[in-house]
Amino acid sequence: MNESIKLEVPFNETAEREHQQFFFRYTWKNGFTELKKAILYAIVFLCLGFSPSKLITSTPASAVFRYGGFIFLAYIFLLLYQFFTRKKKFHASIEEQINDFKQKDEKFSFIILNKDHITLENSLNTIGSIWSRTSYKFVDKYLILSILTNANFIFTENDFKENDYKVLKSFLEQYSKEEK
Numbered sequence: 001m002n003e004s005i006k007l008e009v010p011f012n013e014t015a016e017r018e019h020q021q022f023f024f025r026y027t028w029k030n031g032f033t034e035l036k037k038a039i040l041y042a043i044v045f046l047c048l049g050f051s052p053s054k055l056i057t058s059t060p061a062s063a064v065f066r067y068g069g070f071i072f073l074a075y076i077f078l079l080l081y082q083f084f085t086r087k088k089k090f091h092a093s094i095e096e097q098i099n100d101f102k103q104k105d106e107k108f109s110f111i112i113l114n115k116d117h118i119t120l121e122n123s124l125n126t127i128g129s130i131w132s133r134t135s136y137k138f139v140d141k142y143l144i145l146s147i148l149t150n151a152n153f154i155f156t157e158n159d160f161k162e163n164d165y166k167v168l169k170s171f172l173e174q175y176s177k178e179e180k
Contacts, residue, residue, distance in 0.1 A: 007111040007164045011101055019154035020094045022142055024087065031083060038076045045069035100124055113171045120153060127151055131175035146179070
């Protein structure tokens with residue numbers, strides 16, 4: 001099987017936005033877990049620090065809890081600031097990328113599969129990787145394809161024609177590794 005298989009992925013603006021929105025929410029899920037923990041710790045520390053109990057207020061632990069609560073509040077604001085600034089930049093970059101595709105009148109992207117490597121190409125860029133540096137993960141109806149550990153591509157079965165999705169899936173299962 002030395003020959004390459006070339007799969008066409010039609011460009012769909014609505015689907016691309018949906019995929020990118022999903023990926024943003026998916027990557028920030030851990031950030032929200034951290035935010036929930038920080039809120040819980042801030043509440044606990046502030047309640048202990050400002051507790052009317054004479055057992056706590058008469059010791060230096062009260063001041064430690066107060067300062068700890070304020071540190072967790074600052075951490076909460078930092079996480080929220082990061083989320084909103086990255087969300088704004090993310091949406092701007094998505095719009096820029098979609099506008100670039102529209103300007104070039106891009107109709108298709110291509111996935112080239114070979115037993116040695118995978119290549120994703122369109123008129124704007126070409127990204128290739130050997131299979132050992134490629135991984136994939138299924139989340140809900142989405143397939144997240146990770147190339148070179150920092151380039152991620154999102155696909156669903158509806159993005160492909162006929163049985164091209166099954167071909168891609170079988171190549172991924174055979175040559176790359178699945179993330180858990």
